[in-house]
Amino acid sequence: MSDRLLAGLAGRNPVGLGRHLAVHGPMPDVTSELVREVTRAGLRGRGGAGFPAGIKLAAVAEGRRPVVIVNGTEGEPMSAKDRSLLRRTPHLVLDGALAAARAVGAHEVLFCASPQANAVVAAALAERAAGSRREPRVTVLESAPGYVAGEETAVIAHLEGRAPRPRVTPPRPAQQGYRKRPTLVQNVETLAHIGLIARHGAEWFRERGTSDRPGTTLVTISGAVQAPGVYEVASGMPLADLSRLAGGLTEPARALLVGGYFGAWVDEDGAGMTLDDADLRRHGAAVGAGVIVVLGASACPVAETARLAGYMAGESAGQCGPCVHGLGSLAGVLDRFATARTVPGDGERLVRWTEMVSGRGACAHPDGVARMLASATRLFRTELEEHAHHGACSGCAAPATLVLPGPSRARAAA
Amino acid sequence: MTRRPTAPPGEELVLDPIACTGHGLCAELLPERIVLDDWGYPMIDPQVPASLREHALRAVKACPALALALRQARAG
Ligand SMILES: Cc1cc2nc3c(=O)[nH]c(=O)nc-3n(C[C@H](O)[C@H](O)[C@H](O)COP(=O)(O)O)c2cc1C
Numbered sequence: 001m002s003d004r005l006l007a008g009l010a011g012r013n014p015v016g017l018g019r020h021l022a023v024h025g026p027m028p029d030v031t032s033e034l035v036r037e038v039t040r041a042g043l044r045g046r047g048g049a050g051f052p053a054g055i056k057l058a059a060v061a062e063g064r065r066p067v068v069i070v071n072g073t074e075g076e077p078m079s080a081k082d083r084s085l086l087r088r089t090p091h092l093v094l095d096g097a098l099a100a101a102r103a104v105g106a107h108e109v110l111f112c113a114s115p116q117a118n119a120v121v122a123a124a125l126a127e128r129a130a131g132s133r134r135e136p137r138v139t140v141l142e143s144a145p146g147y148v149a150g151e152e153t154a155v156i157a158h159l160e161g162r163a164p165r166p167r168v169t170p171p172r173p174a175q176q177g178y179r180k181r182p183t184l185v186q187n188v189e190t191l192a193h194i195g196l197i198a199r200h201g202a203e204w205f206r207e208r209g210t211s212d213r214p215g216t217t218l219v220t221i222s223g224a225v226q227a228p229g230v231y232e233v234a235s236g237m238p239l240a241d242l243s244r245l246a247g248g249l250t251e252p253a254r255a256l257l258v259g260g261y262f263g264a265w266v267d268e269d270g271a272g273m274t275l276d277d278a279d280l281r282r283h284g285a286a287v288g289a290g291v292i293v294v295l296g297a298s299a300c301p302v303a304e305t306a307r308l309a310g311y312m313a314g315e316s317a318g319q320c321g322p323c324v325h326g327l328g329s330l331a332g333v334l335d336r337f338a339t340a341r342t343v344p345g346d347g348e349r350l351v352r353w354t355e356m357v358s359g360r361g362a363c364a365h366p367d368g369v370a371r372m373l374a375s376a377t378r379l380f381r382t383e384l385e386e387h388a389h390h391g392a393c394s395g396c397a398a399p400a401t402l403v404l405p406g407p408s409r410a411r412a413a414a
Numbered sequence: 415m416t417r418r419p420t421a422p423p424g425e426e427l428v429l430d431p432i433a434c435t436g437h438g439l440c441a442e443l444l445p446e447r448i449v450l451d452d453w454g455y456p457m458i459d460p461q462v463p464a465s466l467r468e469h470a471l472r473a474v475k476a477c478p479a480l481a482l483a484l485r486q487a488r489a490g
């Protein structure tokens with residue numbers, strides 16, 4: 001099924017220009033017509049928010065001296081799709097980034113990714129230099145660490161030399177972004193799709209996927225599966241089929257975390273849902289950045305959720321009161337549940353504060369955490385009560401499934 | 415918190431959550447539209463009808479952090 005973005009890839013090494021062109025065909029000349037083609041394709045952003053790419057391209061194309069930023073920050077700890085694309089098929093991401101730049105009339109493209117990914121992109125650029133026409137200028141820059149550093153206004157702040165913290169919007173980057181210029185911030189995977197839409201067109205793109213989310217989607221599957229990794233699937237695939245795709249389960253599953261750390265916990269069988277926002281939304285979930293974590297039955301959902309809440313509270317950029325205090329308070333309640341130290345009223349506080357923090361920050365960080373916690377409260381109700389009354393379960397001491405990096409520099413600077 | 419879709423586009427209160435330091439002064443001056451959360455930060459019902467305009471402006475002017483603004487509501 002890995003037939004589009006991941007086509008022709010074998011192993012971990014980057015595909016060279018010759019092979020890239022052999023697999024995907026030559027890049028056509030790109031004009032502003034591509035904006036309409038992307039709109040017709042119905043491509044949604046793959047960085048998490050799912051915003052229609054065509055609308056953003058059109059908005060940026062209207063402004064003067066626009067810039068394109070390739071967002072390869074991938075702050076989501078259990079996502080690997082963006083670095084996988086950059087390191088394995090850098091020419092496809094470059095095709096998309098340069099095509100987007102030409103379509104909106106930008107002469108400058110800024111890549112923001114890890115040093116390893118940037119090195120591969122730089123090598124790919126060098127490979128092209130010989131045949132280059134009047135291409136937009138590409139600069140590669142190191143991304144900042146931390147969960148919030150990938151938020152688009154934080155990326156812009158970082159590239160401007162300031163701390164990688166979000167700012168209040170509006171104005172959105174499309175109106176006023178990098179150095180006050182109209183800025184197209186697009187996820188790495190989104191741009192790779194644009195590299196293919198430029199070649200094959202909107203009709204072709206829509207042959208796969210759903211009407212709400214056309215095309216294929218990269219998912220990063222991890223946890224209790226035999227073959228964790230990055231897979232390409234048609235949007236709309238049943239969640240129940242995802243673990244089979246990753247080689248099957250290593251043990252019976254207890255739950256799935258769908259959409260990453262801003263996502264939702266759902267029943268281990270996927271509750272009949274598919275990888276499509278129109279479907280997932282009804283259950284309080286979303287595709288997000290395509291992260292799927294299978295929590296095995298030997299793990300403890302309460303301990304995992306409590307640790308995750310603590311991590312996410314620590315990743316707050318420390319600017320907005322409800323985010324700083326709200327997420328901190330929520331992490332505290334969950335920790336009390338996990339360690340049988342609840343005080344009267346904690347159950348109500350968990351529900352009340354989860355609702356209270358949503359929509360209260362300059363960025364969507366509190367909203368994402370609230371979504372994850374609301375799903376945990378729904379799905380793990382029994383386990384939460386058991387922990388509150390009896391303390392640690394047998395799974396509490398199991399190795400952590402959710403990967404939680406150490407506190408980020410972004411936080412230290414806050 | 416949520417904007418009522420049926421309300422005609424009049425003026426609305428906009429909060430800058432980064433600038434807001436949680437003094438809570440605004441909630442005292444405009445309790446009809448602003449209540450404080452459990453940590454002392456304002457939760458705002460943004461629609462400001464003409465009858466509340468005076469009070470809303472007073473709250474905006476009183477905010478020591480310049481975190482509150484009154485502006486023309488965007489349609490939709
Ligand atoms: C807290 C937070 C973290 C984010 N981190 C990332 C990230 O690491 N990578 C990314 O592409 N988008 C991230 N986003 C989404 C970006 O703000 C932005 O929507 C995206 O880069 C736009 O590209 P797309 O439309 O192609 O998805 C994050 C958003 C939030 C609120």
Ligand code: SF4
Pocket residue numbers: 148165166167315316317318319320323324360361362363364365366
């Ligand atoms: S909501 Fe939280 S993470 Fe987002 S800008 Fe405010 S403090 Fe930072």
Ligand code: SF4
Pocket residue numbers: 429433434435436437438439440441454455456476477478479480481482
């Ligand atoms: S008066 Fe200003 S700083 Fe104080 S809570 Fe209200 S908006 Fe925030």
